[in-house]
Structures are given as C-alpha cells and as structure tokens.
Amino acid sequence: MLASWYEDQGPAADVLHVGELPDPSPGPGEVRVRVTVSGVNPGDTKKRRGWLGSSMPHPRVIPHSDAAGAIDAVGAGVGARRVGQRVWVHGAQSYRPFGTAAQYTVVPDHQAVPLPDHLSDELGASLGIPGITAHRTVFADGPVDGQLVLVHGVLGGVGSLAAQLAHWAGATVIATVRRTADLDHIDPAVVSHAVALDTGDPAVAIRSYAPRGVDRIIEVALSDNADLDNAVAANNAVIAAYATR
Ligand SMILES: NC(=O)c1ccc[n+]([C@@H]2O[C@H](COP(=O)([O-])OP(=O)(O)OC[C@H]3O[C@@H](n4cnc5c(N)ncnc54)[C@H](OP(=O)(O)O)[C@@H]3O)[C@@H](O)[C@H]2O)c1
Numbered sequence: 001m002l003a004s005w006y007e008d009q010g011p012a013a014d015v016l017h018v019g020e021l022p023d024p025s026p027g028p029g030e031v032r033v034r035v036t037v038s039g040v041n042p043g044d045t046k047k048r049r050g051w052l053g054s055s056m057p058h059p060r061v062i063p064h065s066d067a068a069g070a071i072d073a074v075g076a077g078v079g080a081r082r083v084g085q086r087v088w089v090h091g092a093q094s095y096r097p098f099g100t101a102a103q104y105t106v107v108p109d110h111q112a113v114p115l116p117d118h119l120s121d122e123l124g125a126s127l128g129i130p131g132i133t134a135h136r137t138v139f140a141d142g143p144v145d146g147q148l149v150l151v152h153g154v155l156g157g158v159g160s161l162a163a164q165l166a167h168w169a170g171a172t173v174i175a176t177v178r179r180t181a182d183l184d185h186i187d188p189a190v191v192s193h194a195v196a197l198d199t200g201d202p203a204v205a206i207r208s209y210a211p212r213g214v215d216r217i218i219e220v221a222l223s224d225n226a227d228l229d230n231a232v233a234a235n236n237a238v239i240a241a242y243a244t245r
Pocket of ligand 1 (some may be wrong): 010043046130133152153154155156157158159176177178179186197220221224225241242243245
C-alpha cells in the first residue's frame with residue numbers, strides 16, 4: 001500500500017517518508033479499512049514533533065488517528081457482514097503504531113463506526129479526536145439543557161463541534177474568537193452571542209449576555225483565559241479545559 005510514515009521525530013519535511021509498505025492484515029477482533037479521507041489533528045503533529053519531550057513510542061509510525069473509509073477485510077471473531085460497510089475510524093494511532101495516513105489501516109472492530117450514507121467522508125474523518133473531545137467537554141458530567149455554555153475558539157476543530165453539540169442538547173451558546181474579523185465566520189444558527197477577544201473588555205461583553213455568569217466554559221487555552229473565565233463564571237460553573245499553552 002501507499003503510506004506516509006516517520007521513524008524519527010522532527011519537522012514534517014525532514015522526517016516524513018511517502019512510499020510503499022506491506023498491506024496490513026486484520027488480527028482477531030480487528031477490521032481493515034480502505035481509507036478514503038485521513039483526518040489530521042494537532043495531537044498527530046505534536047507526537048511527530050516530540051511535544052513535551054515525548055519520544056518515539058514505536059520504531060515506525062504511520063501518523064493520524066482519524067479517518068473515513070470502508071471495511072474491506074475482517075479478522076477472526078468479526079462478522080463478515082461488516083465487509084463493505086462505510087465507517088469513520090478513531091484512535092488508529094493512539095497507543096498503536098500504524099494510523100490512517102495510508103491506503104489501509106487496521107483497528108479494533110469497535111473503533112470503526114458505521115457512517116450513515118448521507119454523511120460525507122470528510123465529516124467522518126473529523127469525528128474522532130475533535131468529535132470525541134467535544135462530546136466529552138460538553139457532556140462529561142451531565143446534560144446541558146437550559147445552560148449558558150461559553151465556547152472559546154469556536155471556529156476550531158473541537159470548539160465548533162462542542163458548540164454544535166451544546167446547541168443540539170438545548171444549551172444557549174456564547175462563543176469567542178480571537179479576532180474581530182472572524183466573527184463573520186460564526187454560524188448564527190448555533191451561536192447565540194459571539195465575542196471577539198481582541199477588542200474592548202470581553203468579560204463585560206460576555207456578562208451582557210449572561211448577567212449571572214455562564215454555567216459551563218469549554219476552554220481551549222486555559223492559561224490565556226483563566227482570568228476571563230474567572231470573571232464570567234457563575235457560581236458552581238464547570239470549566240472543561242482540553243488544552244492550554
Ligand atoms: N485534551 C485532549 O484530549 C485534546 C483533544 C483534542 C485536541 N486537543 C488540543 O486542543 C487544541 C485545539 O485543538 P483543535 O483541533 O480544536 O485545533 P484548531 O482547529 O486549531 O482550533 C483551535 C482554536 O482555538 C482558538 N484559540 C487559540 N488560542 C485561543 C485563545 N487564547 N482564546 C480563544 N481561542 C483560542 C484558535 O483560534 P485562531 O485560529 O484564531 O488561533 C482556533 O480557532 C490543540 O492544542 C490540541 O492538541 C486536546
């Protein structure tokens with residue numbers, strides 16, 4: 001199969017190879033997916049660059065945990081009726097060496113999830129790391145129906161999905177972007193009130209929409225926004241932080 005891989009950490013141009021590797025075979029309880037779209041996330045590039053002093057977990061890594069595609073082979077113990085099924089894949093290169101930047105990837109059966117026909121491969125390849133993280137930030141400790149939820153960085157991969165999930169679940173979404181110009185890109189069907197962090201006093205702006213404070217903050221940059229979060233949080237608010245500098 002055609003694949004991309006690295007055997008040393010570093011900048012992409014220095015360490016990524018593209019070429020032929022042997023086709024993988026699914027072991028017991030696994031499926032092989034013919035990849036149509038591979039999803040790349042910050043965590044994938046951080047691992048490749050050795051972020052926070054991490055070392056190579058395996059001698060050779062095919063990067064990317066997420067993908068969309070179709071199952072073309074199954075291992076022992078997996079029903080043959082899964083062959084041909086369109087799926088979205090998560091965790092292919094989480095604690096495993098060979099991810100989705102290849103024509104084929106092999107994952108445990110439950111990490112290849114059926115993808116309904118009306119959803120695109122591009123969407124399916126975006127559901128793994130960002131979608132699961134967004135779901136966790138919104139729902140980890142219960143329903144958000146009727147809550148005021150503040151989503152920082154709402155145009156980001158995780159932030160945009162968190163806002164959609166919170167809105168779908170009955171919350172009112174207040175959102176931030178870093179630059180005023182980015183306010184134009186926000187979907188008003190999802191976000192009720194949007195605030196740019198580069199102008200005025202964002203705490204005052206957020207409080208104007210949430211006088212008693214917000215119930216939940218979905219935080220992409222805790223170290224940058226800790227004071228702002230403190231200024232807009234209601235009593236007993238939850239801060240669900242998934243990243244910091
Ligand atoms: N904990 C976990 O399990 C987990 C899971 C997924 C992702 N992450 C981490 O979460 C981070 C974001 O991932 P992503 O895929 O969503 O990345 P992304 O698509 O690049 O989105 C990041 C968003 O955050 C915005 N942003 C950055 N600093 C901000 C700040 N101080 N205040 C408000 N908004 C800010 C960015 O705005 P600009 O574009 O204007 O800079 C961008 O819209 C990455 O560091 C990633 O590694 C952690």
